[in-house]
């Protein structure tokens with residue numbers, strides 16, 4: 001069936017992946033974090049019982065993969081309980097972690113609870129850069145956690161987000177991964193959303209840096225083959241066709257935020273004129289199949305030219321709605337990554353701007369609760385530039401709590 005013939009709210013496949021962002025608390029302050037810039041609006045995480053309800057509803061709908069992420073999911077003391085329930089329900093359970101908070105006792109208990117898979121993130125191959133980028137002293141600890149992952153017989157899956165400041169260390173990063181016995185390594189170039197977008201000028205690599213990194217990755221791939229599988233994810237900014245974001249809006253992934261808001265992607269709460277629902281008020285089933293937010297960009301009725309008549313629209317579905325909004329102010333516009341978009345110059349201009357020392361040498365913004373609050377206050381006072389203000393939900397207000405964000 002062609003997209004245009006697909007009736008709305010009918011023939012919608014169930015979600016396959018449930019992404020549970022169980023907390024926005026995090027000991028790290030990563031400069032490329034994809035959590036919403038205004039995450040400090042949240043102060044009321046779902047309880048264990050509420051997460052269990054979400055898991056049951058998701059499984060009943062057909063979701064088979066569960067991603068537990070955050071923030072740092074290990075900060076939830078009930079993580080083992082959540083994993084145990086998920087495993088009993090039949091999910092394949094993935095933990096996406098920085099490793100902070102992982103002890104031998106916890107990994108043992110998570111194994112007993114039925115955790116299937118751990119993805120450990122690194123910022124760099126050097127202690128200095130790893131600790132600078134996360135604004136913490138965590139490099140040695142991460143190495144210990146990598147050892148525990150091996151010892152408890154999990155596949156070693158490493159993730160390193162690449163950008164201007166670490167991409168030239170790719171050879172060392174891959175050597176480190178090999179020495180750790182990694183079986184899968186994801187080298188994901190920063191995608192410019194949320195905190196990454198605030199730091200775009202400082203983080204966007206040059207084309208030469210990217211080409212060199214790709215070449216080195218190929219060299220490792222040729223030598224190691226299946227022994228260490230490498231995934232190199234390019235930044236959109238050097239493409240001329242947009243990605244099929246999230247494999248389609250409301251198509252495969254359903255994301256539940258720490259406070260229960262349900263989204264088709266991590267950052268959709270910034271899109272204007274959509275009221276996303278919470279699992280505290282509605283069932284997951286209703287939200288997926290019936291809610292206006294999840295139906296907003298299904299099919300192609302929403303498309304404008306040049307997407308509407310584009311022969312490639314079924315491949316990329318017009319690209320990313322959040323990127324279209326961030327860069328053009330119109331969530332229905334073609335993703336400006338596409339060179340058929342009338343706004344494609346926004347991408348080429350951003351690449352040029354990011355290569356100027358006066359831009360990339362500007363201070364970097366770290367993801368902290370305080371900065372999240374300050375950014376909301378600046379927006380309210382009209383002190384935020386237009387693109388940055390688009391990263392926030394329109395009426396988000398800082399949580400009143402002085403303590404860490406999100407405590408249950």
Ligand code: FES
Pocket residue numbers: 193245246264265266267268319320321322323
């Ligand atoms: Fe929201 Fe692409 S990140 S649709």
